Amino acid sequence: MGGKQKKMAVAVFSGSIDRLTGLAMLVTGAVSMGLEVDLFLQLWGAYAFKKDVLQKNMNFSEFQDKAPEVARRLQELKLPSWFELIRQAKKAGNLKIYVCSTAASIWNAKKEDFELVDDIIGVGEWIEKMSEADITLFV
Amino acid sequence: MSEKSELSQEELRKIKPDKVVDARGTSCPGPLLAAKQAITEVPIGGILEVLSSDPGTKRDLPIWAKKMGHVFLGVIEEPGYWRIFVKRMK
Numbered sequence: 001m002g003g004k005q006k007k008m009a010v011a012v013f014s015g016s017i018d019r020l021t022g023l024a025m026l027v028t029g030a031v032s033m034g035l036e037v038d039l040f041l042q043l044w045g046a047y048a049f050k051k052d053v054l055q056k057n058m059n060f061s062e063f064q065d066k067a068p069e070v071a072r073r074l075q076e077l078k079l080p081s082w083f084e085l086i087r088q089a090k091k092a093g094n095l096k097i098y099v100c101s102t103a104a105s106i107w108n109a110k111k112e113d114f115e116l117v118d119d120i121i122g123v124g125e126w127i128e129k130m131s132e133a134d135i136t137l138f139v
Numbered sequence: 140m141s142e143k144s145e146l147s148q149e150e151l152r153k154i155k156p157d158k159v160v161d162a163r164g165t166s167c168p169g170p171l172l173a174a175k176q177a178i179t180e181v182p183i184g185g186i187l188e189v190l191s192s193d194p195g196t197k198r199d200l201p202i203w204a205k206k207m208g209h210v211f212l213g214v215i216e217e218p219g220y221w222r223i224f225v226k227r228m229k
Binding site for chain 1: 164165166167168169171172174175176202203206207
């Protein structure tokens with residue numbers, strides 16, 4: 001392969017589990033393909049990663065009436081939860097998770113109040129990370 | 140298939156892999172992640188066999204192997220699943 005490791009940077013604003021499942025697929029895929037991945041958790045994204053929210057979150061952003069069906073199919077397909085996928089991706093590769101400092105303040109939360117989060121950073125540092133990435137996304 | 144097989148079906152069937160990872164019953168990206176984790180347990184020059192029932196895997200793994208600098212050897216299609224062979228190169 002050689003050369004610099006490719007990088008993907010995703011700003012995660014949403015805290016809905018359907019969107020977070022989509023995020024988890026991309027992150028797991030990217031890490032498996034050898035990319036370095038950075039996540040920046042903003043408002044609802046940060047909320048969804050809070051230890052006291054994580055397991056309880058059943059919020060869907062679209063087609064709410066289909067939520068039970070999607071949940072059932074994900075289970076039948078033996079797909080781990082979005083959060084379990086992110087945990088596996090972190091174990092398997094180079095994935096860093098940052099919380100937006102303002103979001104942390106809004107939720108009155110410290111780093112240890114979040115699951116799997118590496119640090120709390122400002123938007124300037126994040127923009128620098130995004131500008132260095134090969135793929136940038138907003139979820 | 141975007142990558143061609145290195146070996147014929149007959150040659151593939153003779154392979155004695157160094158490691159077999161059974162990812163059948165899991166959906167994408169499960170088998171891909173399983174391959175990434177399992178390849179480290181194969182000696183360099185050794186062969187990993189991935190069993191997957193997800194139709195995306197037989198297309199994902201050749202691309203993955205190429206990107207990671209390994210060699211995709213080929214796929215055997217079995218009823219309801221695929222056997223995918225990758226040679227670890229580094």
